[in-house]
Amino acid sequence: MTAENPLRLEYVANFEYAYAAGRYASRFMTALRDEAKLHGTRCDECDVVLVPPRPVCGLCGGATSDWLEVGPTGTITGYTVVEIPFIDPMTGRERPVPYGFAFIRLDGADTNIYHFLEENRHDHLEIGMSVEAVFKPPDERTGTMADIVNFRTLQEK
Amino acid sequence: MAQVAVIGVGQSVHAPERNDVAHAELLQEAIDEALDDAGIELADIDNAVTASLDFYDGRTIANMAVAEVVGSYLKAESRVCSDAIHALTYGWSRIADGQFRLGLITAHCKESEGNLHDIENAAFDPFIERRLDADDDVVAGLYARTAFAHGAADRENAAALVAAARASASRNPKVAPLEMVDTAAVLESPVLATPLRTLDRAPRSDGSCVLVIASADTVAALDADPVWITGAAISTGRYWSDRHPLDMATLESARDEALAMAGWSSNVADVIEVSAKYSFQLQQFAAVLGADESDAGGAFNPSGGRHAGNPTVVAGLSRVAECVEQIRGRAGDRQVSRAEKAIAHGVTGLGAQAHAVVTMETAA
Numbered sequence: 346m347t348a349e350n351p352l353r354l355e356y357v358a359n360f361e362y363a364y365a366a367g368r369y370a371s372r373f374m375t376a377l378r379d380e381a382k383l384h385g386t387r388c389d390e391c392d393v394v395l396v397p398p399r400p401v402c403g404l405c406g407g408a409t410s411d412w413l414e415v416g417p418t419g420t421i422t423g424y425t426v427v428e429i430p431f432i433d434p435m436t437g438r439e440r441p442v443p444y445g446f447a448f449i450r451l452d453g454a455d456t457n458i459y460h461f462l463e464e465n466r467h468d469h470l471e472i473g474m475s476v477e478a479v480f481k482p483p484d485e486r487t488g489t490m491a492d493i494v495n496f497r498t499l500q501e502k
Numbered sequence: 503m504a505q506v507a508v509i510g511v512g513q514s515v516h517a518p519e520r521n522d523v524a525h526a527e528l529l530q531e532a533i534d535e536a537l538d539d540a541g542i543e544l545a546d547i548d549n550a551v552t553a554s555l556d557f558y559d560g561r562t563i564a565n566m567a568v569a570e571v572v573g574s575y576l577k578a579e580s581r582v583c584s585d586a587i588h589a590l591t592y593g594w595s596r597i598a599d600g601q602f603r604l605g606l607i608t609a610h611c612k613e614s615e616g617n618l619h620d621i622e623n624a625a626f627d628p629f630i631e632r633r634l635d636a637d638d639d640v641v642a643g644l645y646a647r648t649a650f651a652h653g654a655a656d657r658e659n660a661a662a663l664v665a666a667a668r669a670s671a672s673r674n675p676k677v678a679p680l681e682m683v684d685t686a687a688v689l690e691s692p693v694l695a696t697p698l699r700t701l702d703r704a705p706r707s708d709g710s711c712v713l714v715i716a717s718a719d720t721v722a723a724l725d726a727d728p729v730w731i732t733g734a735a736i737s738t739g740r741y742w743s744d745r746h747p748l749d750m751a752t753l754e755s756a757r758d759e760a761l762a763m764a765g766w767s768s769n770v771a772d773v774i775e776v777s778a779k780y781s782f783q784l785q786q787f788a789a790v791l792g793a794d795e796s797d798a799g800g801a802f803n804p805s806g807g808r809h810a811g812n813p814t815v816v817a818g819l820s821r822v823a824e825c826v827e828q829i830r831g832r833a834g835d836r837q838v839s840r841a842e843k844a845i846a847h848g849v850t851g852l853g854a855q856a857h858a859v860v861t862m863e864t865a866a
Binding site: 354356358359360361362363364365366367368369370399400401402403404405406 | 520521522523524525526527528530543544545557560569570571573575612614615616617620621624628629632633
């Protein structure tokens, strides 16, 4: 049987959550908000420094007892320049394009975080460039990754 | 078929709101306890079966969020979006068929973080049903009316089971204290969906539960304290709106298969842990499983069952955990004398669409 007039049924889902950030993200976000500092945890077994901090090393299963400061400088390990506009969930507004987006290995860390880049010209970027976090002013920080505006490059290509 | 045993049990404290921990941290509490109980390290496991529900966790592929704490890097993790007793039957079959030898079965859920009505409503099909805005309580009200009318459940006795569960909860250190109530208080609590009252529904809860399971040769090598899984069966029924509220064929088939596997006649269990979100279901399921209501808090649901406060997903695995502790003689103030054989039950789906039954005993 074939439907002669196939229908689409519209449905708008709106799910609200209040996530408990928990022990690790709470401490990480609090230091970001109050001190503009970034932290990771070090694996007791294999010494890998994990950012964002977490209770267990996923590579070897070891516990992570030590907290240490990382960044705010780091290295681009991968990047892209995005040219498709989207609604930024952090602001509810369309994010202006183009914008740079990168994997960043913060100094002292063994894992990447990803964030926006101040630089949005593809030919001005390359893997291995040094970058530095640009923090919002203290009174504008709320304890989210948006407390970092973006990362600015510290060298020219 | 290889023999499979539970050699480690862990549970977080289950409470209405565990705002102190994120999902992975909540699960890690149970994992640490289970590994310690089994006398192994996280790196020793060769596979994991995790249970969680995306809509409760508020993210898709929610098992990714717990991959690190379950130690599944480069290992065979698989995930069940159902009650975790289904994860146990899955993990059990992995070891029973000889492919794996030492596994982790994990369950976590936080009922406190999302809107329960919206999450439950999302289970209904989006074509015909969802716009009618039903949730688990509406289904339960429809079912309960029929169950009470036909004597498959009794209004007062169902309320009495809630009161008994809360009394049992006071002897269970893994659930947060609940207000003690009597039968009258249950019957006088605010209406949920007639004929059910608010206290007929299990309390909202956040919690986690984890088992370590092992093959017989691994049990011997580790010198572990095993409780053997001698029967395990799951059965899926008709969709809730197509199934008559008195139809217990699904649970009966899971029961019959598990008992046949164990080689038991129907009433040899010393402990029966039954999982049900609503009081009238507890009566119906207990009757099928051969649990005596007058033993509530004793041989029937010594843990208090789900009405003592276990979240969805986790509830069925918590029933297994209690059976293991009972058989090992480690159930503290709840200990049932001569607990050598036990039945644990879990349920999932709208109007209890799918059931699982697991038998456990001291010898393989």
